[in-house]
Amino acid sequence: AQSVTQPDIHITVSEGASLELRCNYSYGATPYLFWYVQSPGQGLQLLLKYFSGDTLVQGIKGFEAEFKRSQSSFNLRKPSVHWSDAAEYFCAVVYSSASKIIFGSGTRLSIRP
């Protein structure tokens, strides 16, 4: 079945440390891939997306993600986190054009001062 997995429910990192959030999708031809961020009580904000082309994608707020077809992964990275990055992060996948988007269950990021 088509799915997307975020294996880490909750991650805590120190402010200034690097961050990597994992996302794996189930199968298939190159999907469309997204990362969203959600602050408490707010809607989701698009961080970045991958449709085709360069597999390293730059997003807003200093985030980047790399599509690795061989590993069916689209991990989100940031070299140095800030306290304001504390939020819930969702990976999402669309497996073919005009099909529905599938969201992962989210990873909650906490920042240690």
Added chain:
Amino acid sequence: DGGITQSPKYLFRKEGQNVTLSCEQNLNHDAMYWYRQDPGQGLRLIYYSQIVNDFQKGDIAEGYSVSREKKESFPLTVTSAQKNPTAFYLCASSIGRGETQYFGPGTRLLVL
């Protein structure tokens, strides 16, 4: 500013009552969506609409209804048949299905 608005921010429902959540977009998007978010469960699709006067059930449509009379508006009614309505409700829109979705700020529904 283009975007998606949802109102109200908080909504209280009494037993047996229907309530309607508003979603408006001025992005000229054809597709609109309603999601329910519960703690630890991510987003679940309730209904979606790809064009005016047309909509389809998502994964958890029971106890909900929608209409799409205008391109800009996609209201969601939580009916009395929905026995566990307490949740955070998110509206989204996209140019077309499968395209990037943009989200509103959400409505939190609580039961009195």
